[in-house]
Amino acid sequence: MVAEVIVDIAHSEVDKIFDYLCDDGLQAGCRVTVPFGRTYVAGFVMRVKESSSLPPSALKRIARVYDEPPALNGECLALASRLAARYHVPMALVLRLFLPAEMRAGKVGEIYRSFASAAVEQAEFSPRAKVQRELFEYLLSHGKTPCAALRERFSGALTALEKKGLIRITRERVQRSPYADLPPGGGVHELTKEQEAALSSVLSSDKRVHLLHGVTGSGKTEIYLNLIAQTLAQGRSAVFLVPEISLTPQMLSQLRARFGGAAAILHSGLSAGERFDEWWRIRSGEAKIVVGARSAVFSPLENIGVLIIDEEHDGSYVSETSPRYNTFDVALLRAEYNGCKLVLGSATPSVETYMHARAGEYNLIRLTKRINRRPMPEIIVSDMRREVRKGNNSFFSAALRQELEETLSGGKQAILFLNRRGYSRSVICTECGYVAKCESCDVALTYHHEEHCLKCHYCGARYRMLSACPECGGKHLVYHGTGTERVVEELKKLYPAARVLRMDNDTTGGKEGHFKILQAFAGGEADILVGTQMIAKGHDFPAVTLVGILDADMSLHFSDYRSGERTFQLITQVAGRSGRGEEKGKVVLQTYDPENAVLRFAVSYDYEGFYENEISLRRATAFPPFALIVRVLVSAETDADALEGLRRVYFPLEKIYLDNRDRFLFFNKMHAPIRRIQGRHRYQVLMRLTDQTLLAAVYAVCAENTDRRWLVYVEENPANLS
Numbered sequence: 178m179v180a181e182v183i184v185d186i187a188h189s190e191v192d193k194i195f196d197y198l199c200d201d202g203l204q205a206g207c208r209v210t211v212p213f214g215r216t217y218v219a220g221f222v223m224r225v226k227e228s229s230s231l232p233p234s235a236l237k238r239i240a241r242v243y244d245e246p247p248a249l250n251g252e253c254l255a256l257a258s259r260l261a262a263r264y265h266v267p268m269a270l271v272l273r274l275f276l277p278a279e280m281r282a283g284k285v286g287e288i289y290r291s292f293a294s295a296a297v298e299q300a301e302f303s304p305r306a307k308v309q310r311e312l313f314e315y316l317l318s319h320g321k322t323p324c325a326a327l328r329e330r331f332s333g334a335l336t337a338l339e340k341k342g343l344i345r346i347t348r349e350r351v352q353r354s355p356y357a358d359l360p361p362g363g364g365v366h367e368l369t370k371e372q373e374a375a376l377s378s379v380l381s382s383d384k385r386v387h388l389l390h391g392v393t394g395s396g397k398t399e400i401y402l403n404l405i406a407q408t409l410a411q412g413r414s415a416v417f418l419v420p421e422i423s424l425t426p427q428m429l430s431q432l433r434a435r436f437g438g439a440a441a442i443l444h445s446g447l448s449a450g451e452r453f454d455e456w457w458r459i460r461s462g463e464a465k466i467v468v469g470a471r472s473a474v475f476s477p478l479e480n481i482g483v484l485i486i487d488e489e490h491d492g493s494y495v496s497e498t499s500p501r502y503n504t505f506d507v508a509l510l511r512a513e514y515n516g517c518k519l520v521l522g523s524a525t526p527s528v529e530t531y532m533h534a535r536a537g538e539y540n541l542i543r544l545t546k547r548i549n550r551r552p553m554p555e556i557i558v559s560d561m562r563r564e565v566r567k568g569n570n571s572f573f574s575a576a577l578r579q580e581l582e583e584t585l586s587g588g589k590q591a592i593l594f595l596n597r598r599g600y601s602r603s604v605i606c607t608e609c610g611y612v613a614k615c616e617s618c619d620v621a622l623t624y625h626h627e628e629h630c631l632k633c634h635y636c637g638a639r640y641r642m643l644s645a646c647p648e649c650g651g652k653h654l655v656y657h658g659t660g661t662e663r664v665v666e667e668l669k670k671l672y673p674a675a676r677v678l679r680m681d682n683d684t685t686g687g688k689e690g691h692f693k694i695l696q697a698f699a700g701g702e703a704d705i706l707v708g709t710q711m712i713a714k715g716h717d718f719p720a721v722t723l724v725g726i727l728d729a730d731m732s733l734h735f736s737d738y739r740s741g742e743r744t745f746q747l748i749t750q751v752a753g754r755s756g757r758g759e760e761k762g763k764v765v766l767q768t769y770d771p772e773n774a775v776l777r778f779a780v781s782y783d784y785e786g787f788y789e790n791e792i793s794l795r796r797a798t799a800f801p802p803f804a805l806i807v808r809v810l811v812s813a814e815t816d817a818d819a820l821e822g823l824r825r826v827y828f829p830l831e832k833i834y835l836d837n838r839d840r841f842l843f844f845n846k847m848h849a850p851i852r853r854i855q856g857r858h859r860y861q862v863l864m865r866l867t868d869q870t871l872l873a874a875v876y877a878v879c880a881e882n883t884d885r886r887w888l889v890y891v892e893e894n895p896a897n898l899s
């Protein structure tokens with residue numbers, strides 16, 4: 178027999194099928210090791226066939242076959258081929274998405290432990306063998322026990338009894354279980370009428386894609402859980418995606434409470450061993466539900482009955498590393514393959530999704546009320562220009578101060594949201610105007626007070642804090658802009674008795690860092706939680722009655738067609754954290770631009786109004802979803818190499834443009850907005866197309882012009898245009 182093998186080298190030159198001789202019975206999807214050139218490399222069997230077009234003498238034999246059953250099932254193989262074609266990336270790169278990274282390298286494997294158990298029901302012991310008798314009796318009463326736990330107390334007796342045949346020592350595989358001591362969460366609720374109607378709409382509609390457009394706190398999770406229960410009852414499996422790793426434990430605990438060991442978790446924050454074990458639990462069919470962030474869409478589940486993408490509008494669903502897949506596209510392919518439903522949920526659907534839903538392509542379901550008819554929190558707008566005129570230069574408006582005080586004295590909790598971590602946005606010399614910048618990136622450094630250093634938020638580099646300006650020697654350095662650290666400092670001054678927690682990228686280190694902070698806050702160990710956008714999403718803290726949005730304008734000023742959409746989403750999501758329990762919630766929104774249309778729609782919870790406004794703007798200006806923005810980014814260690822790379826892709830791209838002028842709204846080459854990141858010089862070709870079909874040609878140009886000296890890749894409607 179002959180196996181078609183893809184070698185695990187992500188390089189376009191070896192991105193083809195190689196034939197190898199193999200034994201009968203080898204299955205497609207197996208991992209193998211094959212001789213390749215002068216060495217051995219890992220590979221995947223894509224197909225097994227009777228014979229090759231090459232003579233048998235020209236074929237080498239597979240050196241080693243791994244695991245049973247095959248690591249990749251038929252669906253994964255089919256999906257991988259489609260994705261490789263769609264994103265023009267080597268097959269090996271796509272296949273890697275389907276396996277835990279550790280498994281490819283062969284670094285982790287199963288763990289085995291020794292267990293002892295009694296082999297007979299009774300035995301006679303001489304009075305001298307006291308320890309042996311104790312061990313035997315212990316095992317009789319306790320059953321199978323890990324040897325490690327017995328060694329200290331019964332050391333020599335273990336071997337002695339095994340020799341006599343009175344006990345049995347077995348080696349067994351043990352599972353590393355992530356979040357093993359997670360308390361089960363949530364109860365089973367009887368569905369409200371609205372939830373009931375939503376559920377039956379999903380079940381009865383024959384559309385492939387369903388959009389649950391439900392206000393924050395309308396009980397979407399309960400609907401997902403019901404869908405999952407229905408799916409399991411039919412003997413099928415379910416994928417449940419959430420936008421942030423920090424949200425997975427809360428969902429896992431609800432899934433475990435209802436479905437026990439059928440629930441598995443997959444995300445990049447797990448340890449290598451945990452990921453390996455969870456992955457095999459899914460592959461072997463023991464786990465039927467996978468909850469996870471974007472990468473869990475590649476779970477090796479069989480017979481999927483439903484795929485759920487919660488907070489579908491979230492930017493994290495688009496991968497920012499190659500292959501730059503969109504989770505929705507992958508989920509849709511899987512839904513089609515399995516003939517099942519894809520359910521999207523959001524309080525603030527993306528403009529594009531909503532357009533498809535309104536056009537009838539998706540089943541659009543609205544949930545307009547919070548559970549128990551709880552009111553939406555009242556949003557108080559603080560005009561920060563007025564505050565400044567009144568002499569208030571602090572980060573908190575008078576209204577926010579007052580609400581904070583009431584919340585604290587009432588024993589309730591508050592969340593303050595600011596989308597910048599660290600202490601200050603930048604450090605500036607007041608004498609010469611020098612701005613501290615990263616040596617490898619073209620961006621200003623952020624001061625971090627706690628660690629007393631300057632950090633680059635693009636590459637993570639750390640620098641010693643400056644005591645004087647390196648340009649002019651001036652001593653007057655000022656901190657410009659505010660970050661979460663500075664807000665916490667200010668809060669501590671204002672309310673010394675208040676317990677404040679901070680959650681951002683600096684505080685969530687460690688495997689369960691997020692989880693610990695969230696649990697502490699949920700457990701009432703703090704009064705105020707200050708954080709970046711990671712606190713905006715999905716969390717359900719019933720004791721929170723106040724949310725402060727410290728700088729609502731921040732994302733409005735990005736030079737990006739989606740900034741209005743993002744601002745609306747962020748305000749609605751953060752505001753949605755307030756008043757989820759018994760008590761009514763409030764939100765204070767601080768802005769320098771209170772007349773802004775997007776803010777007005779957000780304040781009145783008017784998604785439809787926002788959508789109408791936004792979609793007509795996009796139509797008039799021919800921006801997505803009425804056009805496709807494509808960016809080809811070239812980066813290299815030296816400016817010369819980056820320019821050479823740019824030249825190489827630019828001319829063939831320009832030819833596409835010249836041949837299809839009527840289908841281009843924009844075409845130009847330029848510096849990337851941030852000219853250097855992590856020491857790499859960056860250039861881009863920016864395009865706006867009215868015709869998706871040109872995309873393949875653009876990808877092809879980039880794939881043909883790869884080179885050791887530069888990196889080139891394509892982004893479609895990029896979320897981040899830095």
Ligand code: ADP
Nearest residue numbers: 366367368369393394395396397398399548717
């Ligand atoms: P969403 O995801 O729409 O923001 P959640 O699913 O988090 O909302 O639900 C909000 C709150 O309402 C949660 O605390 C949840 O436990 C509760 N809840 C959901 N459904 C019901 C129900 N049918 N009856 C009572 N409480 C419910």
Ligand code: ZN
Nearest residue numbers: 615618633636
């Ligand atoms: Zn940097």
